[in-house]
Amino acid sequence: MAEESKVTLYGYWPSPFAKMVEIALKLKGVPYEYVEEDLTNKSQMLLSLNPVHKKVPVLVHNGKPIAESLVILEYIDETWKNGPQLLPMDPYKRAQVRFWASFVQQQLQDSMIKVAMTEGEAREKLVEEAYEKMRLLDEGLKSFFPDGNPSIDTEHLGLLDVVFVSFFGNHKVHEEVLGFKVIDPEKTPLIHCWLKALLDLPLLKETLPPHDKMVAFIKFINESALKSSTA
Amino acid sequence: MEKKEENQREEVLVFGTWANSISGRVEIALKLKGIPYEYVEEDLSNKSELLLRYNPVHKKVPVLVHKGKPIAESLVILEYIDENWPNSPKLLPQDPYQRAKVRFWANYYDQKIIPGIYTIGQSQGKERDEAIEEWSELVRVLEEGIEKDFPGKLALFEGDNISFLGIVVSSYACCYPAFHEAGSVFLSWEKNPLFWSWVNALRDYPLIKEKLPPHHRLVESLKAYQSRFS
Numbered sequence: 344m345a346e347e348s349k350v351t352l353y354g355y356w357p358s359p360f361a362k363m364v365e366i367a368l369k370l371k372g373v374p375y376e377y378v379e380e381d382l383t384n385k386s387q388m389l390l391s392l393n394p395v396h397k398k399v400p401v402l403v404h405n406g407k408p409i410a411e412s413l414v415i416l417e418y419i420d421e422t423w424k425n426g427p428q429l430l431p432m433d434p435y436k437r438a439q440v441r442f443w444a445s446f447v448q449q450q451l452q453d454s455m456i457k458v459a460m461t462e463g464e465a466r467e468k469l470v471e472e473a474y475e476k477m478r479l480l481d482e483g484l485k486s487f488f489p490d491g492n493p494s495i496d497t498e499h500l501g502l503l504d505v506v507f508v509s510f511f512g513n514h515k516v517h518e519e520v521l522g523f524k525v526i527d528p529e530k531t532p533l534i535h536c537w538l539k540a541l542l543d544l545p546l547l548k549e550t551l552p553p554h555d556k557m558v559a560f561i562k563f564i565n566e567s568a569l570k571s572s573t574a
Numbered sequence: 575m576e577k578k579e580e581n582q583r584e585e586v587l588v589f590g591t592w593a594n595s596i597s598g599r600v601e602i603a604l605k606l607k608g609i610p611y612e613y614v615e616e617d618l619s620n621k622s623e624l625l626l627r628y629n630p631v632h633k634k635v636p637v638l639v640h641k642g643k644p645i646a647e648s649l650v651i652l653e654y655i656d657e658n659w660p661n662s663p664k665l666l667p668q669d670p671y672q673r674a675k676v677r678f679w680a681n682y683y684d685q686k687i688i689p690g691i692y693t694i695g696q697s698q699g700k701e702r703d704e705a706i707e708e709w710s711e712l713v714r715v716l717e718e719g720i721e722k723d724f725p726g727k728l729a730l731f732e733g734d735n736i737s738f739l740g741i742v743v744s745s746y747a748c749c750y751p752a753f754h755e756a757g758s759v760f761l762s763w764e765k766n767p768l769f770w771s772w773v774n775a776l777r778d779y780p781l782i783k784e785k786l787p788p789h790h791r792l793v794e795s796l797k798a799y800q801s802r803f804s
Contacts, residue, residue: 395682395715407671414677421670434657435643441650446631479631 350375351403353389355382356552357560359452360412361400362509366550367419370500371426413444416502429502443483444506450476452510458521459565470523474530481531493537497544508541508551516557520565586611587639589625591618593787593795595745596648597636602741602781603655606663649680652738665738675723679716680742686712691746695758695796696803710765717768730772736779744776752789756796 352368352375354361368375380389380399392401392408401408402415404422409415420429430437454473461469485491487503495504514525528535541547552560586604588611590597604611616625616635628637628644637644638651640658645651656665666673690709697705720729720739730740750761750773763770776782 395719405671409671409674409678411678411681414674414681417677418670418674421673434654435640435645437657438645438650438654441653442631442645442647445647445650483631 348405349403351378352376353378353380353392353399353401353403355380355399357557358382358399359509360398360448362551363412363505364400364402364415364419366505366509366547367416367429367502369546369550370429370497370505371419371423373419373423413441413448413506416505420502427498427500429500429505431501439483439486440501440503443480444503446476446480446483447503447506447510451480455510455517455521455525458523459561460568462569473525474527477526477531477534481533484533484537488533488537491533491536493533493540495537495540495544497546500544504541508538508547511538512542512547512551513554513557514538516554516561519558520561585639585641587614587637588612589614589616589628589637589639590635591616593792594635595749595787598785598787599648599741599745600636600638600651600655602736602744602785603652603665605781606665606735606741607655607659607661609655609659649677649684649742652741656738663732663735665741667732676729676738679720679723679729679739682716682719683742683745687716688746691753691758691760694760695753695800698804706760706762709760710762713766713769717766721768728772728775730776731779736776736781740776740779743772744782747773748777748782748786749792752787752792753796755789755793756800758796758800 350368350373352361352364354365354377356379365377378388380386382399385397389399389401390397392403393399393410396410398410400412400415401410402418403409404418409418416429430440451473454469454476458466458469458473484493487493511526517525526535526538586609588597588600588604590600590613592615601611601613614622614624616622618635621633625635625637626633628639629635629646632646634646636648636651637646638654639645640654645654652665666676687709690705690712694702694705694709723729729737730743731737736744747761747769753760761770761773777786
């Protein structure tokens with residue numbers, strides 16, 4: 344029974360996609376084995392578990408693999424009923440969570456990557472676009488925090504909290520490397536408060552990659568990318 | 575008067591466009607579940623105030639509005655329909671692992687297959703040939719993946735009814751005759767016989783058949799769209 348119900352997570356320490364899954368498993372108190380993948384040298388195991396995308400994260404449960412981080416998070420929520428409900432009960436609220444989770448993961452992340460890959464004048468425009476998207480999220484958050492005061496505890500964390508903190512928990516890293524205030528308390532006050540409340544939780548703070556390690560990693564990635572695009 | 579108010583409280587609106595396969599998904603799901611709705615045709619070159627208010631983030635169709643509350647993004651809408659009206663027929667399976675597989679392939683279709691069709695339409699000559707080849711490879715992955723993940727059944731249907739995956743895959747693919755006539759021959763029976771047979775099974779399904787955009791109108795629209803890229 345123990346072998347059958349074994350849970351394995353294939354991840355990569357800087358990946359926010361893999362981080363989301365780690366956080367979800369910890370919140371639910373699910374014991375799991377973590378396998379660190381080197382994405383520059385993917386294991387045969389990873390390639391056989393996720394032949395379509397060849398990416399992390401992959402969750403294996405009962406010998407069966409599941410890929411795509413948001414799909415995995417919904418699977419976790421449906422399979423393990425202890426710990427916080429990642430998705431609320433009400434169908435409309437569930438739709439809102441799914442909408443914004445997808446927005447953070449695709450739109451916001453995309454914007455950040457574009458800024459990182461660009462230099463000069465073109466970059467200014469992309470930074471403005473990133474802020475515009477953040478503002479949209481800030482506006483959207485009003486329906487989640489109607490009194491304007493996000494107070495969070497581990498028992499009530501939801502899918503959107505997990506997704507957002509995985510992508511933006513290390514925002515100080517991005518600010519240091521990219522040189523712009525990713526989370527601006529004036530432009531996006533609600534996001535600022537929300538993130539602050541999330542990072543106050545030890546479980547989240549401890550699971551996110553350490554600041555200096557992340558800075559070194561992002562600098563390396565950006566430098567290699569800029570080098571190859573100007574070669 | 576009371577009856578009208580009651581109807582308005584339950585009121586379901588769908589914002590879409592006649593050619594849009596994605597807004598078609600929402601209508602098919604609602605019809606399948608027997609949920610009455612009002613359809614609102616949008617002109618995407620001149621978006622209505624209402625659409626911009628209901629979908630300020632993406633400013634796109636489809637949008638579902640239920641009791642005055644809007645939901646955008648077709649896959650999010652489909653899940654909402656299944657959860658809010660849990661009556662039979664169910665769009666998604668009950669088992670969490672089966673659901674994960676359906677969601678995986680729905681995402682794959684939207685992230686790889688549909689953009690591939692656009693790439694083909696927007697390219698020409700040698701580039702287009704390459705795009706068509708790449709697309710058929712992406713479809714091969716879909717064919718093999720679905721066969722492997724849902725052995726012994728056609729995952730696009732659940733008994734006599736279309737399934738979540740069937741609704742998703744019907745978008746764009748079911749309009750292939752119009753695309754082909756407009757010169758964008760993306761679907762090949764030789765390269766993707768399985769997908770070809772799936773798409774034609776979907777085209778025969780009554781709810782899809784009724785919802786297909788009018789062929790000649792779509793051909794003209796596609797020709798106009800493509801001429802922008804030549």
